[in-house]
Amino acid sequence: MEITGDEIRRRMIDHESLDPGGLRLVGATITGQLDLSDVVAKRPLVLRDCTAEQPVVLDRAQFTVLDLSGLVAPSLRARGLAVDHHLRLSGARLSADESVDALHMRIGGSVYLDEGFHASGSVTLSGSQIAAVLMCAGARFEAGLFLVDLRVGDGIFLSQGCEVSGGGRHASVRLRGTRVDGQLVLRGGRFSSPGVALDMRHVRVGKELFMPFGSVEGKAQLEGLTYEGLPRDATVDEWLAFLPTRTLRYSAAPWAQLAAAHQAAGHERDVRRIRVAQQRDLRRRGRLSRWGRAWHLVRGVTVGHGYRPGLALVWLAGVLVVSVTVVLSSGAVRCSVVEQVGYALNVATPLVKVDAARCTVDGASLTGQAVLASTWLLQLLAWAFATLFVAGFTGLVRRNA
Template structure:
């Protein structure tokens, strides 16, 4: 052994730290800031072979009495590959400020806590590993993909301030079906390449606060069918360049997205369809650049703001119990942003929520907006014309007072005109005195009430006015009946 290796060998039984060089300890805002940049130039006095560390972890050196053995090392260059495949590691491994020449391989291993903090190494393969403790890569620079598929962690997974640059052109962190029984922290992390967490289970929440995910034109975060207990936090400066996809996931707490998402060149920028979310806080720092879908998801409480509503928003099939935030009266605009066109369900859901919240007037306005939007999709000219007539006459039944306005206006016009140019009596000897108000009223009603219409005959241009009043009366009556029988129903 070299002198450096013998120091580590002798310190192992008591678990003491071996310092081979200075290590930066100040915490900065930049991911990987403290990791060594020149570790590949360190000489023999700071160099330890990976097989020496592996031998210690696998029991090559007896433990000391009354102490807990461990490999704890600072400021070292580790040559060769640290590879323990399928082995059982009974001791803790702590590397701080170290440089590893080759990727680490711990696939299928069973270990205690592993801490690789503020280190620099070219990738980690640990699929299927079982950690009776936690895995920490905090502050490290990893120039290769971190693979943790099917891994299980009892006490947490920590990637706070970690910088990862994927080496396969697709993934920086590949951890499908991972299980973490405690907290998962990726605060201030920086990932170049996709982050795959689909099928994972995070029982202590997942923090992506101030994290940066870059995978332009592809999926920055893929987490389909993930389960998160507590909360998933994507705020405090969170940035994603690429699609954030959580399709089919279940958040048994709060999903908070208050950062920025930009992905105009993928099908969706934010894919939250078919999810179950107890509380969704969707208040990005700026409107999301791209299409956002909440289709067919179930949300308990939704918090958002009109200032950051997405330009393109799919809500078809979304159900929610409560809406919170500003712009209550502007929600109708919110449901009209579907890039694929009219969908009736978002209007029905919004109207139902308005009713449950005691806003009957806004519920009626929502139903009216739905019918107007549906009219634009009708292919037949007759259907569109009839819809416009119903809208103008009675607001599809949701504004029946419009019929009264039209009736009053036509009654006033007829009363004035026929008072100035009265019709001639058909039977002068038997006709009662002419009353322009009663005569106009009779013309507007489908069934005359005062008997004036049958006893007087208008002449000249007033005859056409009389015909117009009769037709208008039938139209108003028909529209009012249609609105009452087909439209005036409270949403269920």
């Protein structure tokens, strides 16, 4: 069956003469251009498994239901399209460089780009509002999927065989600024790019995030990404490996969100691991001065940036052992062995003093002078480690990290 694009337009303009079921065509070939720009038709339009010779244009059109499942066409342009219920493009095949240009749509139900949907060019739904679901399971996007500033009610499903590649100078999947009140599901998808595969900056997910990192083949941008509960499909260890190596640059926000999620779940041990890993990433990729980087390293080694204050006690114990070793091996301290140990602890321990009054140091010899100099240095180090322990234990180091 053949039908002209002008005939379809004429029928939809005269929609009141149509059956309440609207216009329904299956397997038709549409000759000429199907241009339904600015058509307001309070009837369904169903063009299933139809073939269009030229791009389909739906700018600012209004329908109750729009079903273009199985459509074969160069492209679809639908800027400002309004549909009361569902927009279906399941199994559609679009071949132009800009396959779908659908900015600022208003969809009262769901959008289906699934069941074998294939776009050779870019697909853009940016700025649109979808009341229910954006379903892309089993779809293939060869030149990027752009969902910037999208508003979705129930969920976005880039899952179950959804493949997105390309994207040019942008990420393959560009979700920047999108808000979804329900779930964001990337489980079973594949997102690849030699550069950035996922741009999820400032995305707000009202419920769970399902994001297995095995699906991401490229870098990711996660600054400002927020979600409820614990992220699914990736373990804490996988997050700790992904954030410092697979994100484009250092940002505190993804680390803070991950730590907050585990804090809310009561996983204190994981929170400490996340915070320590964040500080390592900051030292490696953050914008620190040379001295700032050195001090950051000292904090990390001594107290784990305030999250492992017990490390400072280990270092303090090491200082005491060195002090005792120096005194016992020098031969320059004159008193019994027990008193020599007490003397070593006296000179190196900031807070605890042991009676070793009978010990004297041969200050005239080079060895004695070396003992005096080393004990002064060890006492300084002991005070430093004791202070770092107190600062780490009270959270002062964390507040200044």
